[in-house]
Amino acid sequence: MAGGHHRQSGAPGVTVTRGTTNRNARGGSPARRARRQWLVDTFGDGATVGCAFGCGAVLTVDTVTADRYPVPGCNGGTYRRGNIRPACGPCNSRHGGALRS
Numbered sequence: 001m002a003g004g005h006h007r008q009s010g011a012p013g014v015t016v017t018r019g020t021t022n023r024n025a026r027g028g029s030p031a032r033r034a035r036r037q038w039l040v041d042t043f044g045d046g047a048t049v050g051c052a053f054g055c056g057a058v059l060t061v062d063t064v065t066a067d068r069y070p071v072p073g074c075n076g077g078t079y080r081r082g083n084i085r086p087a088c089g090p091c092n093s094r095h096g097g098a099l100r101s
């Protein structure tokens with residue numbers, strides 16, 4: 001007799017984001033600023049950083065945007081450190097424009 005086969009369906013903490021950019025996943029404003037500062041520190045000299053797309057734009061913590069790379073948002077990439085690189089606004093929106101909702 002095999003009883004008690006209790007199985008909760010679904011795994012906890014699994015979130016599937018598809019197609020849309022989840023605003024909550026990007027964090028609040030202070031977190032985003034800290035992330036931008038991290039980009040400038042890590043990829044630049046702490047004050048300025050070049051656009052990763054090579055357009056020649058010089059960005060600061062106020063103008064840099066985070067491009068999800070190497071795993072893009074459409075492949076489930078997140079904005080966590082290690083999956084972002086600095087990009088200027090025009091390059092970033094051109095790159096991920098299809099994801100806007």
Ligand SMILES: [Zn+2]
Nearest residue numbers: 051055088091
């Ligand atoms: Zn650019």
